[in-house]
Amino acid sequence: MVNDVSARLKAVRLMHGLSQRELAKRAGVTNGMISLIEQGRVSPSVASLKKVLDGLPMQLAEFFTMDPASTPQVFYASKELVELGKDAVSLRLVAAHRPGRRMALLHEVYAPGADTGSEMLSHAGEEGGIVVSGRIEVTVGAQTQVLGPGDAYYFSSGVPHRFRNRGRERCEIISAATPPTL
Amino acid sequence: MVNDVSARLKAVRLMHGLSQRELAKRAGVTNGMISLIEQGRVSPSVASLKKVLDGLPMQLAEFFTMDPASTPQVFYASKELVELGKDAVSLRLVAAHRPGRRMALLHEVYAPGADTGSEMLSHAGEEGGIVVSGRIEVTVGAQTQVLGPGDAYYFSSGVPHRFRNRGRERCEIISAATPPTL
DNA sequence: AAGTTCTGTTTAATATCATAGACATGCGGG
């Protein structure tokens, strides 16, 4: 991973198709400063870097998290979904083969009786989803709710959570998680 | 989200049970500097902050990613979706009011003829989606494809892109983007 | 070819940061 601020900044700037002057103008700094940073001739203060990134806009966290080397620029579509389980819960992962994905986008199908288990899941990041069909019982922390078509959820993945299909029909959900756990 | 370096640094230092002087010694900086940073009286250079974090040790990415206030623990669900447009394209955003979200999760409905416009959209981050019903023509960079139910896409948002519903039925998509643009 | 407009780079003056060391406070033991 390139931890060099200069390379990262240049990469993100170019990804946005901006010139040094354009970015500088948006960010409210001088073009010279951007030049110096990108040449690695100065180490900007956090305040300055934040100001620069505000011009994109991009947050500091994303800036340091991202991998400037990979912008595969690819367009993954249709049939590339991948089956991950054939049991009660079936998952199809979008863009599974894409290196350095920042999200996991899933098509989940819960058969009647399906359950992610009583040892509640917990991991870093955030996740959310929208119910497409059927009904699902979602437990997050101390809260439990039954969601139907069109309903949605969103929570920090660190909070223990569990999904159960207690109905007779299968339940379809489309969900996303960042950072990707799959 | 607390984007204040001072609060974050103090939080992580205390989490590690270190005094300003201890941390300063490990990091190879002066205690005074840590004091000034934690008081918010200076904005350290990225180089200096990195040096300080090396004493823990912790990476810049973690530092800015972590939530010093720790886990708001909220569980957004169901009816909290928000209508963003009533025209040809209608959007419902999950957890719209959640501060510091890391993703935008959307339920999008394209009426027949709906089009995101010929000035192609372009912004930072990554996005993906799965088609729930109907058909949609997706153009990303130089590629164009028509996607139907179950099909999916995933790409870097920096690449210009466009969505058009050229059919007679409406098209439903569930999509996610990080970082959130809405 | 001269003019215009874009690109990124460089420089001298200024603003900000980082240091070393002094300073004040608090706590526990002799």
Next chain:
DNA sequence: CCCGCATGTCTATGATATTAAACAGAACTT
């Protein structure tokens, strides 16, 4: 009570970052 040793804060000085403006090259117009 006073000493030793922690804690975090403050200040003067030197180092570094930032600015504004000049500079040089490439592409395009006239």
